[in-house]
Amino acid sequence: MQNKEIRYELRYGRVHPLTQLPDRRRFINTLANSTANKLALLNVNGFWNFNHSFGYTVGDQILKTISQRIQKRFAHAGVFHLGGDEFAILAGKEIEKEQFIQTIESCLWYFGYSPINVENEKIYAPLRIGVAIGYDDLFLHAEFAIKQAKRIGKDLMIYDAASPTLCNPQSTARSEIAWEKTIRDALKKDRFEVFTQSIVGGKIPKVECLVRLKLPNAEIVSPFLFLHHAKRANLYEAITKIVIQKAFAFFADKPTEFSINLTLDDILDQSRVDFLLEKMYEFGVAERLIVEITEGEGIENHSEVLSFLSLLKSQGVKIAIDDFGTGYSNFEYLVKLKADFVKIDGSLIKNIHKDATHKAVVEAMIAFAQKVGMKTVAEFVANEPIYLTCKELGIDYFQGYFFDEPSPIDK
Known part of the structure; x- marks a missing residue:
């Protein structure tokens, strides 16, 4: 997916009312009509704790800060807000695989060690990320990756079609x-x-x-x-x-x-x-x-x-x-x-x-x-x-x- 295509989708697509990022429906449409070959799904570990502790108004402000941080780090890729604390990063061949993974890892470190100031308290919003590269069904494999990361307690799980892998969503479902x-x-x-x-x-x-x-x-x-x-x-x-x-x-x-x-x-x-x-x-x-x-x-x-x-x-x-x-x-x-x-x-x-x-x-x-x-x-x-x-x-x-x-x- 070319940068101009991403910019077009971001400008004219349906947006999430809170973060003003393209929403889940726009993500699905973009994914189906693009040549993207890299996808990362992100969610915030324990985000519901923030809503429970500080209230939904403060929780929304935290979510806005999180979305701004993600956009800043993935300025040359498609960033989508799928709802709640779930985000997606979609990239094409113009972004090298090594560069994409390096940015993902940098993002993990940044969120894990850079607090957000909330009501005179410093809170951390560490991410969990599932990445799929080179698959025909990127969404299925990225979802599988993030579920596997959660299951084994990892922050990051990457599945790359070009590398040997045990990634098999159907087998896992059974x-x-x-x-x-x-x-x-x-x-x-x-x-x-x-x-x-x-x-x-x-x-x-x-x-x-x-x-x-x-x-x-x-x-x-x-x-x-x-x-x-x-x-x-x-x-x-x-x-x-x-x-x-x-x-x-x-x-x-x-x-x-x-x-x-x-x-x-x-x-x-x-x-x-x-x-x-x-x-x-x-x-x-x-x-x-x-x-x-x-x-x-x-x-x-x-x-x-x-x-x-x-x-x-x-x-x-x-x-x-x-x-x-x-x-x-x-x-x-x-x-x-x-x-x-x-x-x-x-x-x-x-x-x-x-x-x-x-x-x-x-x-x-x-x-x-x-x-x-x-x-x-x-x-x-x-x-x-x-x-x-x-x-x-x-x-x-x-x-x-x-x-x-x-x-x-x-x-």
């Missing part, structure tokens, strides 16, 4: 249908199990509760393979309640502290919150319960979340921040959530015995945690050198395959 059937069947036949892994250190035994799926052939499946399918099929809530029920019932009469993982969706869903509180009182486990929440979900921006965590702490429940050190870590996050434990992400721990930078970052986390009275937990402690380095630095607790692998709760 796989998702099969997984949904497997999950529904497992729910009906009670094949979701709770596993535990030890958290070593201190006088009181501690474990983390982890969900596993048992297939009909007795194979045990990691949540990495099925949880995203469960969320897509609206079955995640049922799995969360199973873990709560089984874990609370098992530890009701045991002198062990145990943790369960809650997502932002769990905490904002009143049904799940009510179920958690009901079972907490039924089994009397509050003072031995640790609730783990993951850094980077925008949790600290929700008044409902802060109120919920405050309620839990008033009942004796402890709070742990999981995977700290991923995303855009900040210590203010820990203070705002009044965490009891900081679980340092395995990406920092696994090479701490031979990577000076990772070691320095972890040392800073430990020093801060000690000053504010929080305990630290090293995740992914896989061998003795890692353990000894973590212990030397003053980390309080340790978790990983060096000590034990996750095993069924009753074993």
Whole structure:
């Protein structure tokens, strides 16, 4: 697609009323009648958090700023606003593939580290991008790319028809249908199990509760393979309640502290919150319960979340921040959530015995945690050198395959 063709579409096409960019219908028409061979789909990670926290008027202003930033970086390509926080970048052969990808990567970095000022606060609006290059059906493959990026937790996924790839949207769709059937069947036949892994250190035994799926052939499946399918099929809530029920019932009469993982969706869903509180009182486990929440979900921006965590702490429940050190870590996050434990992400721990930078970052986390009275937990402690380095630095607790692998709760 030539630049003059893009300019024509931008000038005379239907536009989105908020950003004044060509809208989804104009994008579809342009794509169908052009020779474009490169497409990037962009969305903003957690954009709905902004509307929820600041209101839709402020959310619209943030969206305008985002659209202006995108237009500035892709001045020589077609930029479209597909609706909500979704944008599309369409380019033809006049833009080299390497240049297009380099601009995409630069855009990712810029959005991830350049805050937007909102009501005297600095907020970040990191992007997730799916790119398709050289396919007959660019839109289908770009949509597949961005879904895959979300599924595996990446910011960018590129599918290039000129390179070997496993990109197969039809095959993936069939796989998702099969997984949904497997999950529904497992729910009906009670094949979701709770596993535990030890958290070593201190006088009181501690474990983390982890969900596993048992297939009909007795194979045990990691949540990495099925949880995203469960969320897509609206079955995640049922799995969360199973873990709560089984874990609370098992530890009701045991002198062990145990943790369960809650997502932002769990905490904002009143049904799940009510179920958690009901079972907490039924089994009397509050003072031995640790609730783990993951850094980077925008949790600290929700008044409902802060109120919920405050309620839990008033009942004796402890709070742990999981995977700290991923995303855009900040210590203010820990203070705002009044965490009891900081679980340092395995990406920092696994090479701490031979990577000076990772070691320095972890040392800073430990020093801060000690000053504010929080305990630290090293995740992914896989061998003795890692353990000894973590212990030397003053980390309080340790978790990983060096000590034990996750095993069924009753074993």
